[in-house]
Amino acid sequence: MAIVAVFSGCKKFLDVTPKTSLAEEQLYTSEPGFQQALSGVYGKLAGTNLYGDNLSMGFVSALAQNYSTLNTSASISLQQTQLLNYASNEVISYTDSIWSSSYSAIAAANKIIENTAANRSVLSNNSYAQLRGEALALRAFLHFDLLRMFGPEYTAGANLKAIPYKKDVNENAIIPATTADVVKFALADLKEAADLLQPVDPIVTSDLRSRRNKLNYYGIKALEARIRLYSGDKPGAAAAANLVIGSGKYAFVTQAAAGAISSGLTVRDRLYFNEQIFMIRVRDILPTVQRYFRFRGSLDQSLTRSPANFATLFETTSGGGSDIRFVYRIEQDGGNLFPSKFWQASSATTTIGDNLLDQYVPGIRLAEMYYILAETAETPGIGVGYLNTVRQNRGISNLATTITATDLTAAITKEYQKEFYAEGQLFFYYKRIKATRMLFRNINMTPADYKLPIPDRELQFNPNYGN
Numbered sequence: 001m002a003i004v005a006v007f008s009g010c011k012k013f014l015d016v017t018p019k020t021s022l023a024e025e026q027l028y029t030s031e032p033g034f035q036q037a038l039s040g041v042y043g044k045l046a047g048t049n050l051y052g053d054n055l056s057m058g059f060v061s062a063l064a065q066n067y068s069t070l071n072t073s074a075s076i077s078l079q080q081t082q083l084l085n086y087a088s089n090e091v092i093s094y095t096d097s098i099w100s101s102s103y104s105a106i107a108a109a110n111k112i113i114e115n116t117a118a119n120r121s122v123l124s125n126n127s128y129a130q131l132r133g134e135a136l137a138l139r140a141f142l143h144f145d146l147l148r149m150f151g152p153e154y155t156a157g158a159n160l161k162a163i164p165y166k167k168d169v170n171e172n173a174i175i176p177a178t179t180a181d182v183v184k185f186a187l188a189d190l191k192e193a194a195d196l197l198q199p200v201d202p203i204v205t206s207d208l209r210s211r212r213n214k215l216n217y218y219g220i221k222a223l224e225a226r227i228r229l230y231s232g233d234k235p236g237a238a239a240a241a242n243l244v245i246g247s248g249k250y251a252f253v254t255q256a257a258a259g260a261i262s263s264g265l266t267v268r269d270r271l272y273f274n275e276q277i278f279m280i281r282v283r284d285i286l287p288t289v290q291r292y293f294r295f296r297g298s299l300d301q302s303l304t305r306s307p308a309n310f311a312t313l314f315e316t317t318s319g320g321g322s323d324i325r326f327v328y329r330i331e332q333d334g335g336n337l338f339p340s341k342f343w344q345a346s347s348a349t350t351t352i353g354d355n356l357l358d359q360y361v362p363g364i365r366l367a368e369m370y371y372i373l374a375e376t377a378e379t380p381g382i383g384v385g386y387l388n389t390v391r392q393n394r395g396i397s398n399l400a401t402t403i404t405a406t407d408l409t410a411a412i413t414k415e416y417q418k419e420f421y422a423e424g425q426l427f428f429y430y431k432r433i434k435a436t437r438m439l440f441r442n443i444n445m446t447p448a449d450y451k452l453p454i455p456d457r458e459l460q461f462n463p464n465y466g467n
Contacts, residue, residue, distance in 0.1 A: 028115035030122055034131050041108045041138055042214070045280050049101035052282040055145060056361040056424040057292060057303075057342055059094045064427035065440040066339075067303040075301065076291055086453055096455045098149065102142050103166065109135045109142070110169045126200045133196035137215040137223070139167075140186035140193070141363075144227055147182045148428045150454055153447040154179055154231055155434075161465060163454075173462040183231045187224065194220045207249060212276050213360065218244050219278030222364040225372050230432055234376040241369040241376075250275055250366045252393035259328045270329055270341055271360055278363035285359055289342045295334030303422075304338045309440060314418060322395045325418055339422045367419050371412055380408040387411055390419070409433070 027033035046052045054060065062069060062078040069078045080088035086095075112135040116128055123131065143165055151162035158180040165177040165185045177185065194217060198204060203211035203218060215223075225240035244250070253272040260267050271279075292303045311317065314326035321327075331340040342361070370386045377383035381401045387408070388398040399411055416429045417439055430438055431450035438445060459465055 028111075028119050028122075031124070031127050034112065034115070034123065034127070037108065037112050038131055038134060041105055041112070041135065042281065044101065044105035044108060045138070045142075046282045047101060048288060049097040050105070051280045051361055051363070051424075052285065053288050054094055054098055056280075057288070057422050059098070060149070060424045060427050061422050062303075064430065065438050066305075066422050066426065068305050068309065068440075069303065071300045072303070073298075073301045076303065078303070084449060091452075092455070095149075095452050096457065099146070099455045099458060102146050106139055106142050106166050107169060109139045110166065113139070114169055129196040129200045133193040133201075133220075134215050136189040136193040136196075137220045140189040140227075141215060141223055143182060144186050144223070144230075145428075147179065147186075148230070148431065149452050151179050151182065152451055153431060153434060154183075156447060158231075164462070173464060175464040176462075180231070183227060186227055190220050190224050190227070194224075203249065204247075212273075213279050213281045215278055215363075218247055218249060219364060222277045222369060225369060226364065229372050229375065237372050238376040241372040244277060244369050245366070245373075250277060252366065252390075253324075255324055255395060258324045268328055270343065271358075271362070272365065273360075275366040276360070276362055277365060277369075279360040280363050281359060282361055283359055285342065285361070293333075293338050293340065293343060295336050295338065297334075299336055302336075302338065304336065305440070307337055310337055313421065313439065315414070319397050323418065324395045325421075327395070341422055362423055365419075367415075368425070371415060371419075374408070374412055380405045383408050384411070387415060390415060394418075 027037045044050065048054065048058075059078070059081055061067065062081040063084065065082060067078065067082065069082045072079060077090060080090040081094065085091060112131060116123065116132040116135070120128060143163065146163050151157065152160050159178050161176040162179040162182050163176055164174045165182050166174065167185070193215075197217040197220065201211065201217040202208040203216045212219075221240045222244045225237045225244070228234075228237035228240060251274045253269055253275060257269040258272070260269070294302065296302060305313070310326065310330050314320040314323050314330075316323075316326065329340050330337055331343075332338070343358070367390050370390050374383040374386040377386065380403050384399050384401055384403045391398060403411070413429075413433070413435070416426055420426045420429070427450070429435075430445070431447070434447055436444050436446075454465065
């Protein structure tokens with residue numbers, strides 16, 4: 001690995017913390033220092049290089065053809081991204097920043113993991129479990145998304161070199177792990193994290209909503225379900241998804257909340273807050289949202305699709321016109337349709353509890369657990385029942401229980417396209433199922449088309465990618 005870049009990023013974070021913050025050498029001598037370090041990792045996830053933009057509403061959503069960008073101005077282009085021109089300077093710039101920022105966050109998580117062991121005596125039992133558990137889970141979360149972006153498709157590439165799974169804080173380049181080993185290491189991290197958090201996590205012992213913006217116990221199990229499905233372990237994926245749903249901690253948004261308007265101010269729960277199993281706090285999301293999704297005098301300067309495209313996406317001519325994801329999250333601005341999932345609320349008091357609805361991006365949501373159960377069900381008839389649960393809660397009619405396996409797969413794909421629009425998950429779904437076409441891209445795809453190239457800087461500094 002090009003660890004020099006990784007560690008410079010890590011030290012930069014520590015250097016620019018406020019003067020009232022603890023110095024790096026003091027961070028791991030007290031519980032407040034550990035908490036500050038963990039907050040720093042979440043802060044890195046929220047940055048525009050990662051889930052505050054590129055890995056949510058921006059780059060990976062453009063890869064999945066969520067936007068029509070071919071006439072978009074250079075200020076927010078993503079043109080070459082939509083074209084999947086991986087050799088372009090545009091795409092290289094995005095992938096370089098995602099790679100380096102991810103490994104910087106991983107390095108910061110590894111610091112916490114290392115020091116929870118080295119400085120165990122300064123931590124209470126609960127703090128040790130929470131800090132170490134979340135850091136391990138975040139390490140798995142970040143590595144898995146790097147794998148989904150830069151690694152080969154699993155079924156054909158399980159034994160091929162993929163990405164380095166970095167478990168320590170030294171600057172040594174390491175041999176990239178195979179795809180199967182990345183999955184194995186991530187699941188091992190999640191197992192330890194779950195064992196640590198299950199007895200102490202307030203989201204288990206009570207129902208603290210604030211734990212949704214941490215990689216909590218149920219977020220860990222939901223991530224486990226996602227990873228196991230990716231690797232073909234359908235029984236394991238179903239078991240983890242069932243555990244999350246069976247917890248009773250999460251409920252589908254109501255139509256009243258999804259479409260609420262009060263005193264002329266938009267107070268809609270566009271995020272579907274109670275469905276969020278893990279979400280990422282992005283305090284400075286406003287500039288990105290306004291730049292991408294607000295009318296700025298020309299449709300060429302914003303990220304959206306045509307009314308006809310939205311009609312196709314949500315199947316409005318065949319019952320989808322009542323879908324709350326279409327009715328309340330595809331809205332007009334300047335007389336034009338835009339996705340409003342991440343629009344800022346009109347009132348600063350638009351909150352659920354202490355949580356501003358407009359300062360988060362979804363990490364893992366409830367609907368995905370039902371989609372996993374639909375995909376892993378023993379029969380199509382059972383599977384469609386899980387899919388229909390989501391459809392009912394989105395305001396659209398049930399599919400027939402006599403559905404074929406082929407038609408169920410097609411229906412699941414349509415649900416992913418609707419549910420995760422502008423959210424960053426769709427491209428990875430297409431890759432996992434080896435989709436030969438993406439919606440709105442009339443060019444055949446191969447598994448290789450879903451693999452982003454490892455950054456040149458990494459290949460230059462790490463000689464271990466050769467056979």
